[in-house]
Amino acid sequence: MFEKFSFKTGKTDEPSLASHKVNKIPVHVAIIMDGNGRWAKRRGLPRIAGHREAMKTIKRVTKEADRLGIKVLTLYAFSTENWKRPKPEVDFLMKLPQQFLNSYLNELIEQNVQVRTMGDLSRLPSHTLQAVEHAVARTQKNTGLILNFALNYGSHLEIVRAMKAIIQEVGDNRLDAEAVTEEVVARHLMSPALPDPDLLIRTGGEVRLSNFMLWQLAYTELYFSDEYWPDFNEQSLQKAVSIFASRQRRYGGLMEGSEEN
């Protein structure tokens, strides 16, 4: 379905990208949307005001990603560690998918977006689960941008689950231990149908991965922005993509044309 590591030209001639010899648009962009609480605090507002504003950014960024020709946008919406937050904040965060999808689902359908999820959905409250399952079902046949929400997602949980599933298959003689390859592991992760992210963006000024797609990010280009997520906009995404386009990806090999000695 996806050609791994090949970049397709964006839908438009983006002026900020034109300066690069090759107009490389990442196929899969993953984003750690950080800084909502600080955005709100700076304005003397409760943290939840930042999360509310975050949804507007999701809408903007989804549209812009699609316009640029990005094929998959994965958003870290709730981590397996986020349950440690005060209950009122967790309760509020669990209402966001419903709120977001109530207001934007029709628009996403018009945009031909496919909503998907990644994570352990079994722990989500039923109102959250219903909202996301409804959106996934309603957009299943769409063929445009994949908007993949990481919900109750954590890489450690993902890897442990993959290991357990593989051990089970080996135990049941459905899989030979010798046949466990990188591809087999990848197939047992929570993103089996997606190419690995080409670009990871983290907003909010922190420089860490916070248990996000650790396997899949092995050769991903990392981009850290000081902007708080509610401030991140179309230009911010264009800048990240432009910096991505200027980078040389070597996947552990040598640069094209460089001498071996």
Ligand code: FPP
């Ligand atoms: C980080 O900001 C953000 C989050 C923990 C959650 C963001 C989640 C959403 C916007 C939910 C959207 C979900 C859907 C399905 C629409 P922070 O609170 O850690 O900010 P801080 O670092 O400034 O405290």
